[in-house]
Amino acid sequence: MTHLPSDQNASGRDLGAEELALLETAVRSGTLTSTKGQFVAQLEQEFAELLGAGHAVACASGSAAVHIAVAALDLEPGDEIITTPITDMGALAPLLFQGVIPVFADVDPATLNVTADTIAARLSPRTRAVIVTHLFGCPVDMAPVMALAGEHGFPVIEDAAQAFLAESQGAPIGTIGSIGCFSFQQGKHMTSGEGGIVVTDDDGLARRMRLFVNKAWGYGDPQPDHYFLALNYRLTELQGAVALAQLRKLPAAVKHRRSMAERLAGAVEDLPGLSTPRAPEGAVHSYWRFPLWVDPAVVDGGVDYLARALREVDIPAAPRYIQKPAFETQVFAEQNTFGSSRWPFTLADPEAVDYSPSRYPGAYQGLDQVLVLPFNEQFTAEHVDVIAGEIRAALEGR
Numbered sequence: 406m407t408h409l410p411s412d413q414n415a416s417g418r419d420l421g422a423e424e425l426a427l428l429e430t431a432v433r434s435g436t437l438t439s440t441k442g443q444f445v446a447q448l449e450q451e452f453a454e455l456l457g458a459g460h461a462v463a464c465a466s467g468s469a470a471v472h473i474a475v476a477a478l479d480l481e482p483g484d485e486i487i488t489t490p491i492t493d494m495g496a497l498a499p500l501l502f503q504g505v506i507p508v509f510a511d512v513d514p515a516t517l518n519v520t521a522d523t524i525a526a527r528l529s530p531r532t533r534a535v536i537v538t539h540l541f542g543c544p545v546d547m548a549p550v551m552a553l554a555g556e557h558g559f560p561v562i563e564d565a566a567q568a569f570l571a572e573s574q575g576a577p578i579g580t581i582g583s584i585g586c587f588s589f590q591q592g593k594h595m596t597s598g599e600g601g602i603v604v605t606d607d608d609g610l611a612r613r614m615r616l617f618v619n620k621a622w623g624y625g626d627p628q629p630d631h632y633f634l635a636l637n638y639r640l641t642e643l644q645g646a647v648a649l650a651q652l653r654k655l656p657a658a659v660k661h662r663r664s665m666a667e668r669l670a671g672a673v674e675d676l677p678g679l680s681t682p683r684a685p686e687g688a689v690h691s692y693w694r695f696p697l698w699v700d701p702a703v704v705d706g707g708v709d710y711l712a713r714a715l716r717e718v719d720i721p722a723a724p725r726y727i728q729k730p731a732f733e734t735q736v737f738a739e740q741n742t743f744g745s746s747r748w749p750f751t752l753a754d755p756e757a758v759d760y761s762p763s764r765y766p767g768a769y770q771g772l773d774q775v776l777v778l779p780f781n782e783q784f785t786a787e788h789v790d791v792i793a794g795e796i797r798a799a800l801e802g803r
């Protein structure tokens with residue numbers, strides 16, 4: 406059996422001479438902090454240029470990216486942000502640290518993404534923003550979301566951690582809302598081990614986000630001070646050097662992922678009971694992972710059967726992605742926050758923290774039917790053909 410490349414080590418990553426060369430320059434310069442060095446600044450400039458964004462601000466992680474985005478909105482404790490229960494905890498914890506109540510919208514079971522309709526169902530007088538997560542690299546259907554946000558006058562934050570260079574109506578994902586957030590964690594489209602970056606066209610938001618990364622110290626101001634509560638969320642020059650080399654490879658890496666994903670989808674899409682990833686009309690997927698949807702009414706044993714069959718031949722297929730919606734984790738279910746205070750949940754309207762399963766039919770159905778296949782830039786035609794052959798064998802019988 407072919408051993409599939411893994412993004413957890415060199416087999417599935419493109420880390421080599423380019424990264425080492427920039428890293429060596431960074432080390433030899435002796436300047437490892439971004440407040441004095443060149444690499445993080447250069448990374449920000451090239452990232453903003455690639456996306457056509459006005460500003461980019463690098464930071465320590467994707468979680469930090471979401472945190473600085475939320476902090477930039479300067480909300481009141483108890484204010485609400487509508488988000489998704491199918492995401493990384495790093496996209497939710499920052500809201501609680503800022504005293505904001507995450508209000509979970511349901512998702513479309515066919516993508517596990519929020520929609521304008523599921524967001525609209527959770528609007529309240531305390532809604533101050535929405536975070537849309539482009540899960541697995543599949544864009545949220547942005548036009549109706551932006552129309553809804555415009556109508557109600559709240560900003561949209563895009564969590565693009567899984568959607569580097571995905572597009573919607575010709576615009577890069579991350580540049581459609583007010584702020585786009587990205588992660589450079591080991592398993593993302595580009596990596597420096599850990600790291601993150603945000604983009605925005607808004608000068609005021611860019612300044613607040615840059616301050617939040619720097620303990621709100623006004624570097625370069627005539628009379629700098631620590632203007633408000635903030636953290637040190639800086640990326641180091643070491644990470645900046647590696648991320649810069651990775652960024653320069655990103656367009657080719659995403660192009661390759663797309664062509665391999667299309668090959669894989671084309672090879673299995675005729676199989677009954679199976680759905681391959683589909684971007685909404687006018688959008689382009691960037692395939693962080695390759696999710697399949699398995700209809701248990703057609704495929705006996707559903708997602709568990711197919712996962713088991715693929716695992717037997719060394720294809721690490723993961724049924725149910727994160728297993729359960731975020732509101733079922735102990736953080737939310739037991740409101741484990743600061744000491745025994747339960748703050749900021751104590752400020753929430755009961756409606757905002759009502760996690761009854763009946764509110765989330767899409768989330769439960771989608772998780773029950775999704776099978777996440779690994780994917781990375783080192784997958785070749787041979788790898789995807791083997792995967793497709795094994796899926797076919799499992800579903801059609803040998």
Ligand SMILES: *Cc1c(COP(=O)(O)O)cnc(C)c1O
Binds near residue numbers: 599
């Ligand atoms: C990875 C990820 C994050 C968090 O990024 P970290 O760099 O791990 O902190 C946030 N949101 C989504 C959707 C992610 O996939």
